[in-house]
Amino acid sequence: MHTRSVLACVGGLIMIVLEGAGNTASKKATQPPIPRAGPLAQPGSLQQVGVPTDQTRAVIPPDNPQTPEKIALGQKLFFDGRLSADGTVACASCHNPERAFTDGKPTSVGIHGGVGQRNAPTILNALYNKTQFWDGRAKTLEEQAALPIVNAIEMGQPNLNAAVARIAGVAEYQQAFSRVFGRPVSGPDLLRAIASYERSLISFNSPFDRFIAGNENAIGDAAKRGWELFNTRARCNKCHALTEDKRDVTNFKDDDFHNIGIGIIKHNVAALARKAEQLVNSGDAAAVDRAALQTNMSALGRFLITHKAPDIASFKTPNLRNVLVTGPYFHDGSQVTLWDVMDHYNKGDGVQDPWLDEDMQPLALTERDIDDVVAFLASLTSDEYKKQGVKELARQRALSRTQRPQRDTARAFGPKPVQPKPPGP
Numbered sequence: 001m002h003t004r005s006v007l008a009c010v011g012g013l014i015m016i017v018l019e020g021a022g023n024t025a026s027k028k029a030t031q032p033p034i035p036r037a038g039p040l041a042q043p044g045s046l047q048q049v050g051v052p053t054d055q056t057r058a059v060i061p062p063d064n065p066q067t068p069e070k071i072a073l074g075q076k077l078f079f080d081g082r083l084s085a086d087g088t089v090a091c092a093s094c095h096n097p098e099r100a101f102t103d104g105k106p107t108s109v110g111i112h113g114g115v116g117q118r119n120a121p122t123i124l125n126a127l128y129n130k131t132q133f134w135d136g137r138a139k140t141l142e143e144q145a146a147l148p149i150v151n152a153i154e155m156g157q158p159n160l161n162a163a164v165a166r167i168a169g170v171a172e173y174q175q176a177f178s179r180v181f182g183r184p185v186s187g188p189d190l191l192r193a194i195a196s197y198e199r200s201l202i203s204f205n206s207p208f209d210r211f212i213a214g215n216e217n218a219i220g221d222a223a224k225r226g227w228e229l230f231n232t233r234a235r236c237n238k239c240h241a242l243t244e245d246k247r248d249v250t251n252f253k254d255d256d257f258h259n260i261g262i263g264i265i266k267h268n269v270a271a272l273a274r275k276a277e278q279l280v281n282s283g284d285a286a287a288v289d290r291a292a293l294q295t296n297m298s299a300l301g302r303f304l305i306t307h308k309a310p311d312i313a314s315f316k317t318p319n320l321r322n323v324l325v326t327g328p329y330f331h332d333g334s335q336v337t338l339w340d341v342m343d344h345y346n347k348g349d350g351v352q353d354p355w356l357d358e359d360m361q362p363l364a365l366t367e368r369d370i371d372d373v374v375a376f377l378a379s380l381t382s383d384e385y386k387k388q389g390v391k392e393l394a395r396q397r398a399l400s401r402t403q404r405p406q407r408d409t410a411r412a413f414g415p416k417p418v419q420p421k422p423p424g425p
């Protein structure tokens with residue numbers, strides 16, 4: 001319930017200040033400058049080692065074919081603050097190419113400094129996602145792009161038309177839309193252009209890809225052992241692979257949702273689930289988006305969309321490419337290093353979580369095993385992020401030497417705990 005109270009025009013820049021119950025208009029905007037579309041923001045080549053060519057073609061929807069002009073228009077929009085209510089926030093503010101299209105924060109900060117409940121995933125290789133968002137609440141990139149624009153703590157527009165009107169007022173955009181789509185600026189075309197740019201962000205060409213292509217020396221022995229562990233004792237392939245019986249070297253995801261015990265202890269999810277019922281039944285996409293990003297119902301994950309008890313606190317299995325440079329980790333950004341992530345899996349975090357995925361269990365991995373899996377994960381860093389990767393690995397390693405808050409060796413080497421039963425209705 002926002003009322004638009006001040007409409008100021010400063011040097012041709014319209015600034016809309018929002019006031020009303022529950023928003024943060026009184027706080028000073030703390031947005032850093034919007035990143036520029038430098039070399040790391042350019043479309044990825046299909047010639048990269050490791051690109052799954054057929055899959056890449058198959059994910060282009062027939063009603064939104066890729067053209068260089070459309071991709072360029074989408075790129076311009078992705079970096080344009082004018083899509084937000086006060087001009088300060090672009091898609092790139094939270095999906096910064098210098099940080100592999102993430103923001104490096106535990107949870108994202110949007111317009112007027114509003115802090116959300118979720119960690120910003122990378123846009124690199126998002127074209128391969130069967131669904132978008134941690135809970136899969138958007139089916140396509142087109143559908144996804146509309147939601148941050150109108151979310152009150154992300155880009156803060158009252159509706160998509162407000163953003164369209166802003167863009168339609170710019171001569172350069174009028175010409176570009178007319179060239180690309182043969183018609184005036186519209187909401188659906190704006191979303192098509194952004195999605196088309198996102199579908200150009202393919203990122204492979206990692207040491208691991210060269211190893212799979214036959215260069216035995218592309219990765220070290222630790223990473224090789226880590227890849228073995230990933231598919232065997234460490235059980236990562238139970239979820240980070242399209243099938244469990246065939247090694248999957250493309251995107252390390254299963255297009256599914258699992259409760260792996262993240263944030264579950266912090267929240268009383270059973271009580272939250274009861275509260276969410278009404279919301280889920282309403283089928284209102286903007287309301288669900290609000291709940292996921294602005295309330296503690298965020299912890300319910302996929303349940304907010306399906307309203308099925310087994311989906312309580314389950315989240316989408318993320319692609320692991322470039323994971324070294326897309327931290328902090330998990331849907332709530334709660335883990336700082338890949339060692340912390342490994343410690344979480346090693347103890348099979350399950351206490352107090354009746355909905356924990358059955359594939360979570362203590363792994364009995366040694367310190368060397370853990371280092372090896374981290375070395376494998378680091379080998380998934382595409383060449384364009386090599387420099388950031390080297391620096392980040394050193395930073396995380398140094399941190400892991402002094403603090404391992406998730407490590408619990410007794411549990412990692414102990415029996416699988418008996419899981420509590422889900423609470424009754």
Ligand code: HEC
Pocket residue numbers: 078083089090091092093094095107108109110111116118119120121122123126129131132133134135141144145146148149153154155194198292293
């Ligand atoms: C204020 C920060 C912020 C802004 C601005 C923002 N995003 Fe995001 N983005 C996020 C967060 C946080 C998530 C995860 C939210 C969730 O899963 O509930 C996300 C998720 C996504 C995803 C899903 C990726 C996946 O792996 O599921 C895509 C695609 C995406 N954003 C694209 C965009 C586009 C396009 C824009 C501009 C129109 C945009 N974002 C603006 C923070 C932001």
Ligand code: HEC
Pocket residue numbers: 230234235236237238239240257258259260262314315316317318320323326328329330331332338341342345357359360373
């Ligand atoms: C039961 C399924 C399952 C298993 C087994 C599993 N994962 Fe995951 N993984 C997920 C899901 C689901 C998420 C997101 C969970 C969340 O954020 O709440 C995730 C998140 C991650 C992340 C964080 C990525 C990011 O962008 O934040 C990393 C890294 C990761 N997994 C690596 C591994 C490794 C390594 C193993 C094996 C030791 C493993 N996973 C085993 C399902 C699984």
